[in-house]
Amino acid sequence: ETGVTQSPTHLIKTRGQQVTLRCSSQSGHNTVSWYQQALGQGPQFIFQYYREEENGRGNFPPRFSGLQFPNYSSELNVNALELDDSALYLCASSLVVGQTPEAFFGQGTRLTVV
């Protein structure tokens, strides 16, 4: 167990709908990153939040947005869902110390868009 929890574990949505995924970071961690992992692929970096501010973003459109709260929990919001958004969404928390941020991953949310 990494201490990082994600909810829900599975979700089915219809194309065009909006979805919110949640992540509770490991205690004391001030950085959270979100990843999208399609079947058979490696995780793709969506964005990172550090102390409630976006701290880097991958190649994802603006309909992917996020929030980090004062208790360092986080949300990933996806608007106007598309079929290709079906994937495992992973969050990872870390305590940024120097340049060696080991990341602790949650078990992921499996999103299916139909």
Place this chain on the structure above:
Amino acid sequence: SQQGEEDPQALSIQEGENATMNCSYKTSINNLQWYRQNSGRGLVHLILIRSNEREKHSGRLRVTLDTSKKSSSLLITASRAADTASYFCATDNNNDMRFGAGTRLTVKP
């Protein structure tokens, strides 16, 4: 876009054999990490090697890093059936981790 590329994509060995996976990357890095993922679940951190290190050991794991060739290797010695999983390398540049597509390792009992 992905940074690391693992090789091979899939590897099948017998229990007790060694497994070697390779990773190549494109840009300069601060460090390189290896993660393991059991089917459809979260990633587990295995080992981190800094850009100024050449080799690192952790239990049955041995990682090498060649920054001149922009490559790394992960060796698992005396493999066990429980080592069956996907293995990913991830490069860290300014706290932005980029993963490869992974190597799917199957260890047959």
